[in-house]
Amino acid sequence: MSYKEKVISLEQALAMIQSDMNVVTGLGAGEAQLIMNSIHTIADRVKNVTITNCLSMASGEFLKEEYVDAFNIDGWFFSPPLRRAFKNGNVSFIPNHLHLAGWKRLDHVKPDIFVGTASMPDEHGFISLSTSNTYESQMIENAGIVILEINPNYPRTFGDVEIHYTDIDYFIEADYKVPSLPDTIPNEKDLKIGAYIADLIHDGDTLQLGIGGIPNAVASALKGKKDLGIHTEMMTSGMVDLIECGAVTGKKKTLHKGKHVATFALGNQKLYDFINNNPSVMILNGKYVNDPAVIGLNDNMVSINTALEVDLTGQVCSESIGHIQFSGTGGQSDTAVGAQNAKNGRSFIALYSTAMVKNPVTGEREEKSKIVPFLKPGAIVTLSRNDVDMVVTEYGIAHLRGTNVRERIERLIAIAHPDFRDEILKEAHELGLIFDK
Structure with missing residues (x-):
């Protein structure tokens, strides 16, 4: 069957979704935007459809309370739409380490349908999963039906994301822009934290960075370094700046020398333009990229993650406010442990020393410490105190490796x-x- 014979309309794709089905979509920019933004239109004829997503970028119309009987939503990582809809009762979180998210989910339930995104076919008939292969190829191999929104705006990337069109059931031809994240401008606290961390990063180190003010501040502070490498969960816009200024070359890496390795990319258009048709960028399966044993093969590996609060014994909560799920574990434990497995590896947990928190009685916002004697009741321990290395605030670095309580x-x-x-x-x-003694 030719590629053209596999092209269907959005309406035909939606017609395949039936009651009690399990539908999985891609991560972040890899989410099938056309289908996810229109799936609420079938709510009058389906019930109990389970949608599994991760860091959803869709509008979230299907998350409205009026559709609770039609859809259940399971998230590997909560984004704002899922947080807002949680109270409706049909949203739940899937506890996971990112490198295990795909295969553990498959051990529990197989998708009836996988819907995702892809770049256009090349002259040999290969499409690319483009911005993410965190779990996508695993789902494609196990789903009953695979539908990809094929889009000329999506970058053609390399790694293990290349799939021949004959291995995909159906395509929808789309033409929307790749979902992006706005650049976060570092504030004064971010810059102080970034400077502390940058002082402990050496020429030739390999980096894992997230997104936000603190990671952006770290990236900015590293522009004077030499021969840094990238082995990261998320390829960010800040990393492109480091590559273009010559700070990142990958020449000193002990794994995938000269290659910038990630499992997904999410950022601005400059990032998407950079990774397009760029053989120096490898988008590889999350089960590999985020495996702590694989991460540890990078000598001089440095992991930098953020947190919501840290208790005095070193327990790190990065995903909940008390018992309420806020985001997810993601790759924090993967990368923090993996970096410490590495020769000369280091792991940083960065956070502001305080936050403005609403007083439940007065309604006024009050400044509260994020370094606390104990985590809020019900708080999720994202990173065990056994796995914490260094904690950083705008007031300095606490070196915890090997220390007693x-x-x-x-x-x-x-x-x-x-x-x-x-x-x-x-x-x-x-x-x-x-x-006291």
Whole structure:
């Protein structure tokens, strides 16, 4: 069957979705935008359709309360639309380490339909999964039906994302722009944290960076370095800046030398233009890229992640506010542990020392410490205290590797906001976390 014979309309694709089916879509920009933005239109004829997504970029019309009987939504990583819809009762989170997300889910349930995105076929009939292969190729191999929205705006990437069109059931021809994330301009706190971390990154190190003000500040502070490498979960716009200024070359990498390795890309148009037809960029399966054992094969590996709060023993919560799911584990544990498996590897957890939190009684916002004697009741431990290396705030770095609890308390209080240090120490004594001799 030719490629053209596999092209169907959006309406034909939606007609394939029936009650009680499991539908999986791609991560971030790899999400099937046409289908996900229109799937609510079939709510009058289906019930109990389960949609599984990750870092959804769609409008979320199907998440409205009026469609709760038609759709259930399971998320590997909550984005704002899922957070807002959680109270409707049909949204749930899938606990996961990113490198295991795909195959563990498949061990539980196989998708009836996978819907994703792809670049246009080349002269040999190969399409590219483009911006993500975190779990997408695993789902394609196991789904009953595979539908890809093929789009001339999507970059053609290399790695293990190339699939011949004959291995895909159906295509929808689309022409929307690749979903993007706006660049976050680092603030004063971000720049201080970025400078602390940059001081401990050496020429020739290999990096994993996330997105946001702090990672962007780190990237900006690294522009004077030489021969850095990239082995990261997420390819970001800031990484392109480091490559273009010559700070990142990949020449010193011990794994995939000279290649910029990621499992998905999400950022601005400059990023998508850079990865298009670029053989130096490898988009590889998340089960490989984020495997801590694989990450550890990169000598001088550095992992940089952010957190919501850290307790005095080193437990890191990065995905919930108390018991309420906010985002997800993602690759934080994968990359933090993987970096420490590496020769000369280092792992950073970065956060502001305080946050403005609404008082439930007065409704007023109050400044609260994010270095705390204990995590909020019900808070999810994203990174075990056994796996924490260094914690960074705008007040410095707490080196926790190999330290005892007393040392951790002292070092973490030292990087807490000065206004809260005495209070935190007092509470640590009252809780019996520490005693004076």
